[in-house]
Amino acid sequence: MKSLSYKEGFLHRLVGFSESFPDHVAIRNLDAEDETVTYRGLRIKAEECNFALKNLGVLPGDKVAVILPNGVEFIAYYLAIIGRGATPVILNYKLTPFEMSSVISIARPTLVVTTETLFEQHSETFQPAYGVHHSLVLNTASEPSSHLPDNATAESRLPRQAEPLLLPEGNPIVSVQFTYRGTGKPLAVSHRYLDLTQSSDGLHEQFHLQGVGSVHLVTLPLYAIFGLSVMMVFPLSVGATLLMTNTLLNRDLAEVLSQHQVTFACLVPDVIRYFNTRLAKRKGALLPMHPQLMIYSGGSHLPADEAEKLGRLLGCNPVLQGYGLTESMPVIVQSSIGKVHRGAMGQPIRNVELRVVDAQGQDVATGRIGELLIRGSMVIDGYNDAADANARFFRDGWLHTGDLVWRDDDGHVFFYCQRLRISKIKAQMVDLTEIESIALKHPGVVRAKAYIVPDNKEVNVLHLCVEGSGDLTQSAISTLLSRYLSGFKLPRTIEIISLKEEIHASK
Numbered sequence: 001m002k003s004l005s006y007k008e009g010f011l012h013r014l015v016g017f018s019e020s021f022p023d024h025v026a027i028r029n030l031d032a033e034d035e036t037v038t039y040r041g042l043r044i045k046a047e048e049c050n051f052a053l054k055n056l057g058v059l060p061g062d063k064v065a066v067i068l069p070n071g072v073e074f075i076a077y078y079l080a081i082i083g084r085g086a087t088p089v090i091l092n093y094k095l096t097p098f099e100m101s102s103v104i105s106i107a108r109p110t111l112v113v114t115t116e117t118l119f120e121q122h123s124e125t126f127q128p129a130y131g132v133h134h135s136l137v138l139n140t141a142s143e144p145s146s147h148l149p150d151n152a153t154a155e156s157r158l159p160r161q162a163e164p165l166l167l168p169e170g171n172p173i174v175s176v177q178f179t180y181r182g183t184g185k186p187l188a189v190s191h192r193y194l195d196l197t198q199s200s201d202g203l204h205e206q207f208h209l210q211g212v213g214s215v216h217l218v219t220l221p222l223y224a225i226f227g228l229s230v231m232m233v234f235p236l237s238v239g240a241t242l243l244m245t246n247t248l249l250n251r252d253l254a255e256v257l258s259q260h261q262v263t264f265a266c267l268v269p270d271v272i273r274y275f276n277t278r279l280a281k282r283k284g285a286l287l288p289m290h291p292q293l294m295i296y297s298g299g300s301h302l303p304a305d306e307a308e309k310l311g312r313l314l315g316c317n318p319v320l321q322g323y324g325l326t327e328s329m330p331v332i333v334q335s336s337i338g339k340v341h342r343g344a345m346g347q348p349i350r351n352v353e354l355r356v357v358d359a360q361g362q363d364v365a366t367g368r369i370g371e372l373l374i375r376g377s378m379v380i381d382g383y384n385d386a387a388d389a390n391a392r393f394f395r396d397g398w399l400h401t402g403d404l405v406w407r408d409d410d411g412h413v414f415f416y417c418q419r420l421r422i423s424k425i426k427a428q429m430v431d432l433t434e435i436e437s438i439a440l441k442h443p444g445v446v447r448a449k450a451y452i453v454p455d456n457k458e459v460n461v462l463h464l465c466v467e468g469s470g471d472l473t474q475s476a477i478s479t480l481l482s483r484y485l486s487g488f489k490l491p492r493t494i495e496i497i498s499l500k501e502e503i504h505a506s507k
Contacts, residue, residue: 007194008167008197009168009193009194009196009197009237010193010196010197010200010233010236010237011079011082011083011165011167011168011193012167012168013197013236013237013238013239014039014042014043014079014236014237015043015165015167017039017212017236017239018039018040018042018043021039021212021239022038022039022040023038023039023040024038024039024212024239024241025037025038025039025241026038026039026041026042026236026241026242027042027072027075027241027242027244028241028242028243028244028260029071029072029244029245030243030244030245030247030251030256031244031245031246031247035072037072039239042072042075042076042079043165044162045072045076046075046076046077046079046080046083046165047080047083047162047163047164047165048076048160048161048162048163049076049077049079049080050080050083050084050162050163050164050165051158051159051160051161051162051163052080052136052155052158053080053081053084053086053111053136054084054163055158055159056111056134056136056153056158057134058081058084058086058110058111059085059086060084060085060086060166061085061086061087062086062087062109062110062111063086063087063089063107063108063109063110063111063131063176064077064081064086064087064088064089064109064110064111064112064113065088065089065090065091065104065107065109065111065112065113065114065132066078066081066088066089066090066091066113066223067091067093067100067112067113067114067115067118067122068093068113068114068115068118068138069093069115069246070218070221070222070227070244070246071244071246072244073138073139074222075222075232075236075242077113078090078222078232079165080165082165082168082174082193083164083165083166083167084165084166085166085168085172087172087173087174087176088174088175088176089107089109089176089177090175090176090177090222090223090228091103091104091107091177091178091223092221092223092224092486093114093115093118093223094486095486096483096484096485096486097121097122097124097125098483098484098485099186099484099485099486100122100125101122101124101125101130102185102186103178103186103188104125104126104130104131104132105130105131106178106186106188106384106385107131107176107178107188108130108131108132109131109132110131110132110133110134111132111133111134111135111136112126112132112134112135112136113135113136113138114126114135114136114137114138115137115138115139116137116138116139116154117139119135119137119148119152123149126151126152127151128151132151133151134151134152134153135151135152135153136152136153136155137152137153137154137155138155168193170193170194171192171193171194171195172192172193173190173191173192173193174191174192174193174196175190175191175196175225175228176188176189176190176384177189177191177223177224177225177228177326178326179325179326179327179429180422180429180430180431180434181389181392181393181402181420181422181431182402182420182421182422182431182432182433183388183389183431183433184431184433184434184436184437185434187383187384187386187389188383188384188385188386189225189326189327189380189383189384190380190384191225191329191378191380194377195329195377195378196228196229196233196329196378197233197237198351198377198378199229199329199330199331199349199378200229200230200233200234200237201237201350202331202349202350202351202352202378203230203234203322203330203333203349204234204238205349205350206333206334206335206336206337206338206346206349207264207294207335207336207337208263208292208294208336208337210234210235210238210240210263210264211238211239211240212238212239212240213240214235214238214239214240214241214263214264215240215241215243215260215261215262215263215264215290216231216234216235216240216241216242216243216262216263216264216265217243217245217248217256217257217260217262217264217265217266218231218232218235218242218243218244218245219231219245219246219248219265219266219267219271220266220268220298220299224299224326225324225325225326225329226266226298226299226324226330227266229324229329229330230266230296230298230322230330231266235264240263240264243256243260243262248271249271249274252282253275253278253279253314254279254282254286254287254313254314255287257287257289257290257293257314258287258288258289261289261290262289262290262293263290263292263293263294264293264294264296265293265294265295265296266295266296266297266298267295267296267297267319268297268298268299268300268426268427269297269299269300269301269302269303269306269427269459270426270427270459272297272302272306272307272310272319273306273457273459275310275313276306276309276310276313279310279313279314280313282313286314286315287315289314289315289316292336293314293316293317294317294320294336295310295311295314295316295317295319295320296319296320296321296322296333296334297319297320297321297322298321298322298323298324298330298427299424299427300424300427300460301321301415301458302319302321303343303458304318304342304343306319307319307320307321307343308342317336317340318340320333320334320335320336320340320346321333321334321344321345321346322334322345322346323345323346323413323415325399325401326429327379327380327383327393327399328374328376328378328379328380328399329378329379330349331348331349331352331354331374331376331378331379332345332346332347332348332349332352332354332413333345333346333347333349334346334347334412335347341408341410341412343414344408344412344413344414345405345412345413345414345415346412346413347410347411347412347413348374348376348413351376351377351378352374352375352376352378352379353374353375353376354372354373354374354375354413355372355373355374355398356368356369356370356371356372356373356405356406356407356413357370357371357373358370358371364406366406366407366408366409367406367407367408368406369404369405369406369416370404370405370406371400371401371402371403371404371405371419372401372403372404372405372413373398373399373400373401374398374399374401375397375398375399379399380399381394382394402418402419402420402422403415403416403417403418403419404416404417404418404419421433423452423460423462424460425460425462425488425489426488428486428488428489430462430488430489432450432451432452433450434485434489435448435450435462435464435481435485435489435491436448436449436450436464438480438481438484438485439464439466439477439480439481441480441484442466442468442472442476442477442480444468444469444471444472444476445466445467445468445472445477446467446468446499447466447467447468448464448465448466448467449464449465449466450462450463450464450465450491451463451464451465461492462489462490462491462492463491463492463493463494463495464477464481464491464493464494464495465494465495465496465497466494466495466496466497467496467497467498467499468496468497468498468499469498469499470498470499472496472498473496474494474496477494477496478490478494
């Protein structure tokens with residue numbers, strides 16, 4: 001365990017705000033008729049969730065999977081699991097049954113917290129064979145729409161009572177999440193309590209001061225480390241209000257930012273491009289924004305032109321960028337209070353070290369392209385139970401990111417490209433090897449090659465080329481991929497090369 005000077009983390013701070021600012025709004029949900037939850041109310045909700053976990057026999061050290069969309073329930077149960085001394089396993093609720101079984105079989109949580117719809121979708125996986133002994137099913141009426149088996153309990157059937165949260169001591173694991181590194185298999189990543197807090201604090205040092213009265217627009221998925229750390233842990237540890245919505249694309253971004261006087265927002269590049277197109281058609285005067293509104297981009301590279309365009313269309317400063325990995329949390333950020341370097345991802349936050357090295361591991365000169373290496377308290381020591389991947393990506397205390405970058409004279413980092421067989425599609429990680437392995441499940445496919453080609457807007461587009469028997473069809477391959485993989489992993493184009501054509505061409 002790493003040694004930190006910190007003694008109290010974000011849950012300590014949230015509990016403190018629930019006592020010093022009990023009536024301040026912690027969460028405003030735009031999708032539920034502006035439902036609000038105060039800091040005192042959030043603590044009580046988390047304590048009620050803690051009682052539900054206790055009722056189901058969750059003990060300190062147990063793994064509890066949270067498989068929920070963004071919302072009050074996600075946040076309350078996440079806090080409750082930590083406040084029970086258990087370990088949250090945070091999974092993407094949009095995974096297919098195949099993808100879900102892959103990560104559950106690795107994490108092996110004893111309890112799953114999910115919705116009735118998701119429980120039905122993944123009921124074959126949420127079983128003792130995968131380590132899951134019980135499921136807590138939310139969003140059910142007093143009578144669930146379908147009969148739940150003995151290994152599942154509807155939350156509505158449990159007594160409602162508050163069980164005080166146990167504030168963490170030391171630096172326990174407070175998040176297990178999954179990522180890909182081009183190996184074709186999901187890799188488990190564990191983050192610790194004080195590390196997560198320290199990362200948030202390091203970011204905050206580069207931002208206009210946030211705190212009670214600040215409003216943070218939450219649109220990123222909280223199941224990803226970017227959303228969890230920047231859009232939940234950070235605002236709740238400074239007493240800000242989380243303005244939550246899962247329907248931002250159906251709303252007027254300018255109106256949302258102006259009406260609620262948002263001070264901080266993070267958007268992924270695809271969403272920024274979408275709103276640039278919509279806002280360009282918007283008529284009328286610019287709406288008044290908070291004078292210190294900060295908009296950041298993450299999840300994948302955003303071209304400088306798109307960043308500046310959104311700022312012009314909203315009448316605020318250009319979008320700034322940050323950088324992080326599931327393995328590291330956000331560790332590089334463009335400062336909102338310092339000089340902006342156009343197109344840069346920024347500089348490392350406090351307690352983060354980085355190097356840019358060549359193929360021989362030697363540091364490159366300023367302005368030269370090399371691989372980014374990082375280390376620091378918020379960077380993990382290695383993947384869980386993955387010796388081969390650890391030997392490849394963690395060497396001499398440094399995480400080898402696989403990202404090629406360069407630095408300017410002031411130390412600002414600029415993204416160049418990714419050299420591993422992974423990429424981001426719609427800000428979601430895509431492992432090209434995984435896609436190829438699924439295509440090879442078709443009995444007629446002999447070889448498969450997935451690759452990325454940016455389009456004319458610098459948006460990554462996924463393509464797949466397969467070689468096989470002459471009766472292969474694009475429809476058959478597409479159907480196969482859809483059965484196993486999430487929508488963002490499906491290629492835009494599928495090229496089929498017949499083996500007969502290949503043999504003929506070689507003569």
